[in-house]
Amino acid sequence: MRHLISILDLSKEEIDQLIDTANDIIEFPEKYAEICKGKKLATLFFEPSTRTRLSFEAAMYELGGNVLGFSEAGSSSTAKGESVSDTIKVVSGYADVIVMRHPKEGAPLVASMKTSKPIINAGDGGHNHPTQTLADLITIKREKGHFEGLTIGLCGDLKFGRTVHSLVEALSRYENVHFVMISPNELRMPDYVKQDILKHGNVTFEETTDLEAVLGKLDILYMTRVQRERFFNEADYIRLKDSYILTPKKLELAKEDMRILHPLPRVNEISVAVDDDPRASYFRQTLYGKYIRMALILMLMGVSL
Ligand code: CP
Numbered sequence: 295m296r297h298l299i300s301i302l303d304l305s306k307e308e309i310d311q312l313i314d315t316a317n318d319i320i321e322f323p324e325k326y327a328e329i330c331k332g333k334k335l336a337t338l339f340f341e342p343s344t345r346t347r348l349s350f351e352a353a354m355y356e357l358g359g360n361v362l363g364f365s366e367a368g369s370s371s372t373a374k375g376e377s378v379s380d381t382i383k384v385v386s387g388y389a390d391v392i393v394m395r396h397p398k399e400g401a402p403l404v405a406s407m408k409t410s411k412p413i414i415n416a417g418d419g420g421h422n423h424p425t426q427t428l429a430d431l432i433t434i435k436r437e438k439g440h441f442e443g444l445t446i447g448l449c450g451d452l453k454f455g456r457t458v459h460s461l462v463e464a465l466s467r468y469e470n471v472h473f474v475m476i477s478p479n480e481l482r483m484p485d486y487v488k489q490d491i492l493k494h495g496n497v498t499f500e501e502t503t504d505l506e507a508v509l510g511k512l513d514i515l516y517m518t519r520v521q522r523e524r525f526f527n528e529a530d531y532i533r534l535k536d537s538y539i540l541t542p543k544k545l546e547l548a549k550e551d552m553r554i555l556h557p558l559p560r561v562n563e564i565s566v567a568v569d570d571d572p573r574a575s576y577f578r579q580t581l582y583g584k585y586i587r588m589a590l591i592l593m594l595m596g597v598s599l
Contacts, residue, residue, distance in 0.1 A: 330359030429583030
């Protein structure tokens with residue numbers, strides 16, 4: 295019985311296997327259409343979501359299974375004071391696999407200790423978002439062909455943006471990956487990521503506030519939204535929210551084969567005029583996210599063809 299709490303719960307070989315399965319699902323969806331018949335997936339979302347929740351639900355339906363759950367804490371008995379532990383114990387009797395998003399860091403880990411069903415972390419506070427990382431990895435693999443040797447720009451809110459923390463953890467395991475971290479000083483990558491993951495793993499990185507100065511050397515530009523919900527002070531959010539806005543003019547500085555990723559939702563940080571650029575991969579990324587989540591459900595439930 296497996297959980298997915300951190301992307302490091304998966305080996306590189308398992309990530310390759312998930313990408314291979316997702317690619318097979320993309321090519322031969324009919325083979326998988328009934329594979330989870332009679333199985334149920336619960337989506338427990340204590341925080342808002344569009345892509346993660348709906349892609350998991352679509353994933354389970356496309357595998358022939360069923361879905362139950364809630365999309366906000368206020369419509370569950372959490373509003374009456376029920377603990378996460380009690381909620382998980384109860385839902386474990388109703389579902390075969392549980393997907394959970396929670397504003398508190400570590401909540402999915404606590405949940406995993408209270409159940410015999412697989413728990414999938416769909417985002418815990420500013421900490422981790424491993425299934426977004428799987429969506430990011432399959433996108434990079436499909437669009438660039440490999441991970442090794444890539445120069446990856448991470449731009450925006452690197453302090454609170456949980457997707458970049460998980461992505462750095464995942465990509466640091468590949469040879470000769472170089473990170474360029476582009477953020478305002480107040481939103482720099484946390485020290486634990488730089489010390490424990492990058493320096494500990496001898497992964498090279500640089501930090502800058504200037505996107506245009508580094509754009510020309512990037513193979514991947516991973517844009518992120520400034521995370522309003524994690525700020526204590528609205529004035530700070532207003533001051534920082536438009537620090538970076540990617541436009542067609544700025545993209546003239548980028549390589550022709552660079553790819554632009556974004557976990558979405560987008561606010562202002564990528565101009566809609568960029569969407570028609572062939573380098574814009576972020577909507578394809580949302581679709582690949584559904585297929586890799588299908589592969590993950592199969593892996594954690596131990597289901598094979
Ligand atoms: N990328 C992502 O987690 O999007 P949602 O918040 O819409 O799920």
